[in-house]
Amino acid sequence: MDSAKPLKIAEITSLIKEILEGSFPRITLEGEISNARPSSTGHLYFTLKDETSAISAVMFKGKSRYLSFTPKDGILVHATGSISVYEARGTYQLIVDTMEMAGSGDILRLLEERKRRLAAEGLFDSDRKKPIPEFPARVAVVTSPTGAAIRDIIQIMQRRNPSISVTVLPAPVQGAEAPSVLIRQIETANRYRMADVIIVGRGGGSLEDLLPFSDEALVRAVAASEIPVISAVGHEIDWSLCDLAADIRAPTPSAAAELVSPLAEDIAGRVAGARESLSGAIGARVERVRLMLSQFTPESLELRFRRIEQPLLMRFDDAKEGLLDSLTSRVRDTRHRIELLSGALEGANPRAILRRGYAMVRDAETGKIVRSPRDTAKGHQLVIVPEKGTIRARVEELSNEEI
Secondary structure (H helix, E strand, O other): OOOOOOOOHHHHHHHHHHHHHHHOOOEEEEEEEEEEEEOOOOOEEEEEEOOOOEEEEEEOHHHHOOOOOOOOOOOEEEEEEEEEEEOOOOEEEEEEEEEEEOOOHHHHHHHHHHHHHHHHOOOOOHHHOOOOOOOOOEEEEEEOOOOHHHHHHHHHHHHHOOOOEEEEEEOOOOOOOHHHHHHHHHHHHHHOOOOOEEEEEEOOOOHHHHHHHHOHHHHHHHHHOOOOEEEEEOOOOOOOHHHHHOOEEOOOHHHHHHHHOOOHHHHHHHHHHHHHHHHHHHHHHHHHHHHHHHOOOHHHHHHHHHHHHHHHHHHHHHHHHHHHHHHHHHHHHHHHHHHHHHHHHHHOOHHHHHHOOOOEEEEOOOOOEOOOHHHOOOOOEEEEEOOOOOEEEEOOOOOOOOO
16 A cells, blocks of 8 residues: 555545454444433444443344343443444444343343243233222232332322331342242231232342342242232333232332322312212202102192092993893893793693693503503593592593594
């Protein structure tokens, strides 16, 4: 290269670009995120730095959407990508393809595997989650008694609704012994029915600090709690498996305190509104009843009764007249038949025949009734029975001639 001939800026920049991009097609850098600036388009711009140096970095939307964590200032990461030179400004930066928290890759993979396994068991299903009481009287908080989280919770609840009783169940919130103590306190709250809702949580921290709240035994204890559980672990961007197993997740402990402590003024306003609505409804109902009762004077009641009674009486009278007519007709027909039958019987009565001058004649020897000359013989004794008494006679002569 001829040093006497000056180079243009574009020429030297192009040479640097060729050397840098050709020498570092793919590298992995360890550094702390600084000045993280997510753009409205979804791209993530930030700086990677160590104790003495810094490099600009960008992770485009197509890659950043697959991150398993939310990048924020102060996080130590491993960023893998390629060096790119921006010729217009003569600067270089790292184009990041993948990124994971330094020293946390194995932890994240472990948590993802545990998450999938517990989800397959149904521990995170929405249909098993219990509703949070709208007006809890007692709240149990399982957290560190010296942390900022419990101070925020108590302060907010005292300000919003001091009538709610708060019971603190102390437990370490990080370290190896934290899960077992947290589990024991949740079980204690359930065993003695110490609260209407339980808040389990802590303030923010690193991924390692929040690990106890992803402990499998603790996640199962949260899911098995008969008392509704609110998980309030870390800040809004933090997450734990307890968030998925709890009945509801609060982004922060302060937000959990607001969830369980409705403002006393709001409650009083709702009660006053309900009282007014109830009073108005009762008043309207009473007025309708009063208007209805005003129509029921003794005279109107009697008139109404008559209107109801009159058709019934008319039906009764019609039925009575119809029954009487039917009975009269039946009696008349029966009497006529009896008279006819009586006449027939009377006409067949032997005594009635004898009374009209007839007599019954028997042959005294044979006892047969004499109906013709053939029924007796000359010289036979006859017994003649008129209406009264008897007459004896002798047959002197027989003749077939009719009188």
